Amino acid sequence: MRPFTYLKADDVEGAVELAATTGGRYLAGGTNLVDLMRQGVEAPEVLVDVRSLSQDVDVEPDGTLVLGAGVTNTAVAEDPRVRQDFPLISRAVLNGATGQIRNMATVGGNLLQRTRCLYFYDTASRCNRREAGAGCDALLGGTHNHAVIGHSRSCVATHPSDLAVALAALDARVHLRGPGGPRVVDLVDFHLLPGEDEVRDTVLEPFELITAVSVPPLPRRARSAYRKVRERASYAFALVSVAAVLDIGDGVVRQARLALGGVAAKPWRARRAEQLLEGRPAGRALFQAAAQAALEGAQPQGDNFYKLALATRLITATLLQLAEEESS
Incomplete structure (x- = not known):
């Protein structure tokens, strides 16, 4: 791994300011980003630790579930309110990873996972997700695990998150905070297809941070x-x-x-x-x-x-x- 600077944020506003002034990347559980750094796929010069921010699980008076971006997957899956009123979320998380990974991985980081395509991880292969315009070796390679819907000549990889699939079915919304202030995006619109942008995976603007995910209540008999x-x-x-x-x-x-x-x-x-x-x-x-x-x-x-x-x-x-x- 290349040397990098580590900074720890005290609050959301401070995290955004640190990232914007240093050009840093946000780090929470690190279960994906650190792997990518070890593989040489990504090499951020500054990491801003946001793990301790937004760690609450709340239920609003109307029944809306609010998951802080820093809540671990284990905490989400084991929360009694999630298990009772949103069992779909709990089941998806428990299907998603080992216990050790769930103990580290966070809600926000889960949504920001990059593809696990072998060609993306192999820096000797051409990959538009790593470098726009480089090409896609997966098109002529092994396609066993690749996409059948929404792909393009730019990329045929799939998104790895289980939690994100559950949240998509639940009409979840992603709450963001960036240099331009807060905004909210429907989860189904949060991720981009490869035809929309070769390198970007999401609609996140530079230095925007996920602060929470909100999920409206299900119909009573659903x-x-x-x-x-x-x-x-x-x-x-x-x-x-x-x-x-x-x-x-x-x-x-x-x-x-x-x-x-x-x-x-x-x-x-x-x-x-x-x-x-x-x-x-x-x-x-x-x-x-x-x-x-x-x-x-x-x-x-x-x-x-x-x-x-x-x-x-x-x-x-x-x-x-x-x-x-x-x-x-």
Whole structure:
């Protein structure tokens, strides 16, 4: 690793000022950034420690959950309010990493994970995510784990976060603070697809800091689930994951939310599938049709065609599970 300067911020405003004046990068748990520094993928000259900031988990009077950006994944998954009212979040976090990593990783850092594409980590390979215009060796290489939706000739990698997929299905919002002041961004708009910008992964402006994530309450009767398929039973990134929320009344789908992981460069909100589900009688045929709608426009390549069948079956099974829970 190259030498770097370490600074510790006392508060959010101080962190932003330190980063802006030094050109520094924010450091929380470090479970991704430090790895990238060790691999030579990133080499920040200044790190501003923000781990001790925004560590609260709160529930507002209207039921909105507010997760501080510095809250560890373990604290999120184990919080009784999260487990009771937002079990989808807890399940996604517990599916996301080993206990040791969850103890260090934070909410904000989880959203800012960079792709785990092997070509991105291999500095001898061409990668537009590391250097705009360099090219993408993954296009002609191994595509087994790569995207089938929303990719481009610039990049075919997937986003690794499990938590972000759950938050996308829950209409979460990301709270930011930068030199220009605070702002709020819908989580589904927070991450960028490779066609929008080759190097940038998110809409973050220079020196903007994630301060919190807010999640509105679910409908009282809504059921939710997070299911993930991976190559081994122990910790691994998703081949395909599904975060689903289903509100059924009198056998009819009143509301549906569906997000996919492992298929795109960002958590993929399946709006077309949601529209198809809502207002119709719940059942296997409807769920299968919704699963197919969720993958409209998919363009698999090389050896990742299996993801279409896998995602279709996983979506259908997840929706059936929620419908059965509702009727039991």
